[in-house]
Amino acid sequence: MTIRSARRTRRGHRALTAGGIGGAALLLLGACSPAVDTQSGSDAHSAPAYTTSGQVSGTVTVLAAASLKESFTALAAEFEKRHPGTEVTLGFGGSDNLAASITSGAPADVFAAASPGTMETVVNADGTVGPPATFVRNQLEIATLPGNPDQITTLKDLGKSGLKVVLCDATVPCGIAAQRSLEAGGVSVTPVSYERDVKSALTKVELKEADAALVYRTDVRAAGGKVTGVPFPESAQAVNNYPIARLKDAPNAEGGQAFIDLVRSAEGRKILTDAGFLAP
Incomplete structure (x- = not known):
């Protein structure tokens, strides 16, 4: 299976190939196996404004379900705008294919899947930091x-x-x-x-x-x-819930968390709902 991929920066567009995801010798995964958090309660219907502590720099690698391509490309551009000098590399594909790449050692900071069941494959491999959070739904x-x-x-x-x-x-x-x-x-x-x-x-x-x-x-x-x-x-x-999580041993843990914070912020929520996603 081929992983569809793209990388959007203000300096141009670079692809993250399937070989780059699955073929590189990478180490991801380690930590505890938390259950998927479906984000019930008031947080499911509201989102905070985007803020981040500390200095974010370097490349942030995000693997995401193919259906997130347009939204995450827009979010990557917004992230780079807010953090000059950063670069977001996006790899898109079937969620099961991405999960298999991650559990095989693909280097990435963030994983966004199109279902909790697929995310659970990575969770069970002790590959996430903290419980994955549902950030949108789709039908x-x-x-x-x-x-x-x-x-x-x-x-x-x-x-x-x-x-x-x-x-x-x-x-x-x-x-x-x-x-x-x-x-x-x-x-x-x-x-x-x-x-x-x-x-x-x-x-x-x-x-x-x-x-x-x-x-x-x-x-x-x-x-x-x-x-x-x-x-x-x-x-x-x-209706599918979409969970997102930072990966264990992420090469850029701070950058990965900052990207997740943007996705779950009011600004990120607007980009996603404008694309037709349902709020969690």
Whole structure:
């Protein structure tokens, strides 16, 4: 599986390749195994203004679920603006693939997953500092060809004969959410392909290689006019919580914590909710 990646700085754009994540000899992980904190209570509905103590410098490496690409690219730019001289390197991919890279020793400071279950893989490897915190939620929409020429209006329409439907692989959070939604609606779908992450599934529709895909509503919004989104009530049965955590033995622990603080701040929350994410 390939990890989609990008790095955004005011000086340019540099990719963090799959080889750079999984192939480098890195040591991450060690510490206790806390449970995932779902952030219930008042903190789930409010966020503080962004502040950080101490001097933040150097490179901050963040591995994040593919559905966070646009939002985290914007957050990285904001972080670099607030901390001149810092550089944020972003690696995107399927959450399970990223978790496997981390537990294999990939060097990173922060991990943001698209489900608590995937984060738990890293937690159980004693790889986080403190309990992961849920910072946003997300749910699925049907992405169709522009203008919805197949007139897909319900989840059951995905079972139409001859309709080419794409799903995320069953091992990644968007695939798990899709299966739960289909089960909730009593819908049977035989996809033409299973994709390694949500961006790959969406691309199939954008390239007109598929008629529809089950993807996150944030990805539909990010695609603009390249697809048309169709919400469906069954998606409420499979809303995904997104946890974030600083990794044990992070090369830049202070920078990693500062990035998490920005993500969970009022400023970070606005960037994420503007992209279509739900508050935790």
